Amino acid sequence: MDDDVAQPDAKSTPADRGERLYNFSAGPAALPEETLLEAKEELPVYDHAGASVMEISHRSAAYDKIEEAAREHIKSLLDIGDEWNVLFLQGGASMQFYQAPLNFLSEDGSADYIITGRWGTKAIREARLVGDVNVAASTEDDDFTHVPDPADWDLNPEADYVYLTTNETVNGNQITQDPVLDAPIVADASSEFLSRPMDLDGYGLIFAGAQKNVGPAGVTIVLVHDDFLEQKKDGLPTMLDYGTHVRKRFNTPPIFPIYMVEKVTRWLLNIGGLDAIHAVNKRKARKLYDRIEQSDFYYCTVDEGSRSMMNVTFRLQDADLEDLFLKQAEQHGLMDLAGHRTVGGVRASIYNAMPEEGVDALIQFMDEFEQAHR
Incomplete structure (x- = not known):
């Protein structure tokens, strides 16, 4: 299997180009870009x-x-x-x-x-x-x-x-x-x-x-x-x-x-208050959980019915691949996906300001990574 996932040139990663990445950090987390520009x-x-x-x-x-x-x-x-x-x-x-x-x-x-x-x-x-x-x-x-x-x-x-x-x-x-x-x-x-x-x-x-x-x-x-x-x-x-x-x-x-x-x-x-943002947040979470469950390559660490809409925690069946997954994700503009140091694994924090296209980008990377390493 190829160890790379549509691997970008190391000198031309989004971070090296000074681009704004998709921030999956559990906190401090992403802020709406328009509020940053206003400030x-x-x-x-x-x-x-x-x-x-x-x-x-x-x-x-x-x-x-x-x-x-x-x-x-x-x-x-x-x-x-x-x-x-x-x-x-x-x-x-x-x-x-x-x-x-x-x-x-x-x-x-x-x-x-x-x-x-x-x-x-x-x-x-x-x-x-x-x-x-x-x-x-x-x-x-x-x-x-x-x-x-x-x-x-x-x-x-x-x-x-x-x-x-x-x-x-x-x-x-x-x-x-x-x-x-x-x-x-x-x-x-x-x-x-x-x-x-x-x-x-x-x-x-x-x-x-x-x-x-x-x-x-x-x-x-x-x-x-x-x-x-x-x-x-x-x-x-x-x-x-x-x-x-x-x-x-x-x-x-x-x-x-x-x-x-x-x-x-x-x-x-x-943007319409909490009803509006809740609808977006539910849609983002559902997309990501559905992708995790699409195959046995990834698995969720929380039982269905108790899963967070904000912090999606999952693992790779082959735990030895997790470090590579996190490294290549960052090279693809997906930052801070590592799970908390006490539990490891992967954690995608998809708070209010995480745009839906950020979740789509993560899912696309998950697809590519699985294809390369299955």
Whole structure:
């Protein structure tokens, strides 16, 4: 068999030519190109402010408009009202693993955790530093190849909250239904936030690192409901108290990432909102999963019914070919397809800004690679 797949000249790969590649990274991920071009035009001087957006005061009227617009875009996309507080915090989702229980896990209470992958495992480890937690369901024994049926969750109706990860970036599984439980839900929605409509009736708090679907790294979006906020403990460290950030802009926020969040959420509204992007995302995912299952050359690592629409994880039957697959994919303009270092394999993160033609290009490469190495 020929070891090459329509191999381009090493000196004329898309990367060597300075072209924009199809970015399948799990994060920081692709951004809509039109938002990047808009930011490029505004970068030296923002909206008659006399300076770059990265240089203006976080107390200025110009910045106030940016933050308020980003907040209103998010509320409009999710169809929520002022009972939801939209915060722009720092520290990533990893900070929220500790901050959420610090605020809401009471001294004499407990919280239920649904563990469906790497990030849920990290979250419960942080929660145990604060108080009593219960593993209400876990699929770790099955290598997180599926999400547990909600009917099998061993929940405490008196729990302070139920914690879940709606989409596991590393393991490639997704909880696609928004449950309503006896206790409010605290959710890490980082890898799927604003990729689909959500029914937020059962949620008390949702957080998401922006760097998947909504903007660049550096800002964490937190939604906390007024009713849930009433359960918050007192006497917390100022910066880790959600109430601090609900009341006012306490410290200098990450202005540039929030500026980009405003642009990306406006882009989502302009293309038709979450119903429209969800239809595109479902189509992209279906194409790719169908291709994986087309033959036995590739195989999916997650059971059907639990597969992520955002992070498609798969392997080659001949694992020795995976390094070559990843190397040649990059030479064909398909970047960052390697699976997480803890699980290996291939991972195609196909977030909102991944164009459908990027998925088509990946499928074409998969066809060519299989033909060359079967």
